[in-house]
Amino acid sequence: MYRTKTCGELRLLDNGKEVVLSGWVQRTRKMGGMTFVDLRDRYGITQLVFNEADNFELCNEANKLGREYCVQVRGIVSERQSKNSKIPTGEIEIIAKELSILSSSLTPPFTIEDNTDGGDDLRMKYRYLDLRRPSVRSNLELRHRMTILIRNFLDSKNFIEVETPILIGSTPEGARDFVVPSRMNPGQFYALPQSPQTLKQLLMIAGFDRYFQIAKCFRDEDLRADRQPEFTQIDCEMSFVDQDDVINIFEDMARHLFKEIRGVELPEKLEQMTWQDAMKRFGSDKPDLRFGMEFIELMDDLKGTGDFSVFNEAEYIGGIVVPGCADYSRKQLNELTDFVKRPQIGAKGLVFIKYGKYGEVKSSIDKFYSPEQLQKVKETSGAQDGDLVLILSGDKPNKTRVQLCALRLEMGNRLNLRDKNVFKCLWIVDFPLFEWSDEEQRLMATHHPFTMPNPDDLHLLDEHPEKVRAKAYDFVCNGIEVGGGSIRIHDTELQAKMFKVLGFTPQQAEEQFGFLMNAFKYGAPPHAGLAFGLDRYVSIMAGLDSIRDVIAFPKNNSGRDVMLDAPSELANKQLEELQLKLDLKH
Numbered sequence: 001m002y003r004t005k006t007c008g009e010l011r012l013l014d015n016g017k018e019v020v021l022s023g024w025v026q027r028t029r030k031m032g033g034m035t036f037v038d039l040r041d042r043y044g045i046t047q048l049v050f051n052e053a054d055n056f057e058l059c060n061e062a063n064k065l066g067r068e069y070c071v072q073v074r075g076i077v078s079e080r081q082s083k084n085s086k087i088p089t090g091e092i093e094i095i096a097k098e099l100s101i102l103s104s105s106l107t108p109p110f111t112i113e114d115n116t117d118g119g120d121d122l123r124m125k126y127r128y129l130d131l132r133r134p135s136v137r138s139n140l141e142l143r144h145r146m147t148i149l150i151r152n153f154l155d156s157k158n159f160i161e162v163e164t165p166i167l168i169g170s171t172p173e174g175a176r177d178f179v180v181p182s183r184m185n186p187g188q189f190y191a192l193p194q195s196p197q198t199l200k201q202l203l204m205i206a207g208f209d210r211y212f213q214i215a216k217c218f219r220d221e222d223l224r225a226d227r228q229p230e231f232t233q234i235d236c237e238m239s240f241v242d243q244d245d246v247i248n249i250f251e252d253m254a255r256h257l258f259k260e261i262r263g264v265e266l267p268e269k270l271e272q273m274t275w276q277d278a279m280k281r282f283g284s285d286k287p288d289l290r291f292g293m294e295f296i297e298l299m300d301d302l303k304g305t306g307d308f309s310v311f312n313e314a315e316y317i318g319g320i321v322v323p324g325c326a327d328y329s330r331k332q333l334n335e336l337t338d339f340v341k342r343p344q345i346g347a348k349g350l351v352f353i354k355y356g357k358y359g360e361v362k363s364s365i366d367k368f369y370s371p372e373q374l375q376k377v378k379e380t381s382g383a384q385d386g387d388l389v390l391i392l393s394g395d396k397p398n399k400t401r402v403q404l405c406a407l408r409l410e411m412g413n414r415l416n417l418r419d420k421n422v423f424k425c426l427w428i429v430d431f432p433l434f435e436w437s438d439e440e441q442r443l444m445a446t447h448h449p450f451t452m453p454n455p456d457d458l459h460l461l462d463e464h465p466e467k468v469r470a471k472a473y474d475f476v477c478n479g480i481e482v483g484g485g486s487i488r489i490h491d492t493e494l495q496a497k498m499f500k501v502l503g504f505t506p507q508q509a510e511e512q513f514g515f516l517m518n519a520f521k522y523g524a525p526p527h528a529g530l531a532f533g534l535d536r537y538v539s540i541m542a543g544l545d546s547i548r549d550v551i552a553f554p555k556n557n558s559g560r561d562v563m564l565d566a567p568s569e570l571a572n573k574q575l576e577e578l579q580l581k582l583d584l585k586h
Contacts, residue, residue: 004020020074047092049078065101067105072102078092162203169190200236231547235531236531258541288412295408296382306368310349337349352389355386418479436466443503447486452489
């Protein structure tokens with residue numbers, strides 16, 4: 001028997017019991033004729049005591065132990081004289097009687113502590129050691145618990161879990177596919193699924209009524225803190241439902257998760273905000289509602305009312321009121337100007353107005369506008385004495401709003417208003433059905449080609465498709481899109497019209513999606529669904545900025561697995577079997 005107890009479960013009630021523990025050496029301390037060893041496993045840490053007076057040889061063996069040695073110890077539970085209130089087992093220790101080294105260890109390249117001395121790349125290279133750290137392990141335990149809660153919740157609502165294929169056909173819409181060559185079909189390729197979208201729709205046509213899957217998905221796209229080449233979706237689909245049915249059931253799931261995981265009670269009904277309203281008020285389709293600073297439109301106050309050509313030529317002038325920051329220094333304001341000028345944001349400049357605590361007004365545009373005009377801005381914006389107003393302008397309203405959104409979030413960070421222990425969730429609805437792609441020079445589906453147009457806008461589909469709203473919805477929490485979905489098209493003719501608007505020829509539509517179009521001819525039910533990003537959901541619950549910390553073996557910012565050294569080149573023999581020849585020179 002390697003152990004009778006774990007390193008996290010012994011308490012003072014166990015005093016006097018003989019136990020066997022196994023685990024890893026966290027640290028050793030020699031004090032006089034005694035050696036103390038902290039033994040760690042997944043469940044906690046227990047202190048071992050080796051006494052020279054009792055057994056010199058055993059104590060000598062303990063003195064040879066290094067960090068991360070894997071050992072087994074037999075001993076007697078005893079009450080500690082010097083108790084440690086920081087750990088659950090801090091009232092007891094084990095008086096060691098026997099010691100076995102199960103496996104020795106090299107000195108680890110970084111400390112296995114919550115506050116480790118290892119950098120990101122080093123920890124990713126030795127991820128199996130990084131996973132021994134309690135803070136990292138707890139994230140995966142949280143992920144496990146959430147997955148169990150989700151499965152049980154959906155099971156209680158009559159959802160059935162179905163696995164869909166990983167090797168599928170490539171789809172032209174959305175992000176880039178990862179492709180897989182086929183040895184048995186030379187010159188042909190599978191694709192790894194970006195989503196099980198069409199497959200779950202086929203399950204609805206098959207009569208499964210309610211489906212879910214904790215699904216692996218793959219996208220060959222540039223990485224950010226909340227993206228990985230492979231990620232996990234809570235993928236769901238339902239038949240005979242409308243938008244409210246879907247929103248209601250997954251609001252219930254969100255309330256269940258937040259209550260069980262964080263002890264947080266979400267409102268009985270979450271706010272629903274239209275895409276148009278979200279862009280106008282926050283410059284984002286995933287607004288962070290943990291703080292205010294809603295946009296104020298200042299076109300009437302500032303365009304054509306002063307001798308400032310930047311505003312007079314603008315198509316949009318908007319600002320935010322930053323409470324209590326009228327005392328910002330020139331240096332701080334210059335930092336904010338540099339921030340909005342960064343290439344990632346792209347603003348040309350920043351205008352400020354300080355409304356001092358005693359009524360004084362200072363502005364970067366006071367030579368172009370009278371005190372009365374600046375006072376009018378104060379009234380329009382609702383600014384108070386002591387507040388700072390920050391203003392951006394531009395010739396493309398939504399582009400400028402996105403820039404102003406970045407500034408708003410930056411001020412939220414600077415003022416510590418984005419508390420990770422506060423959760424503000426909402427639904428964004430009425431998205432545009434299409435969006436223009438500069439890269440493709442055509443309209444693209446905002447979500448995907450199977451999204452139902454709003455019935456009130458069907459008359460616009462032929463002449464003004466850019467004005468058509470989608471029956472789509474996104475679940476947003478703390479400025480992060482956690483999930484999204486839509487009502488699906490279940491009519492062959494309407495789906496064919498969608499493909500036509502997206503630039504597909506009938507032949508291309510048949511080649512890519514003929515299987516789905518044909519399935520619609522066999523009594524397709526009205527259906528809808530959504531998918532949550534499990535990695536993002538867990539990271540929000542854990543209060544983390546990056547999803548990498550809730551994935552057991554993540555990729556780095558370049559999409560590489562530095563531990564496995566992947567991706568890597570294939571041997572010539574493998575390439576020959578696949579009938580592939582790579583000319584890396586070109």
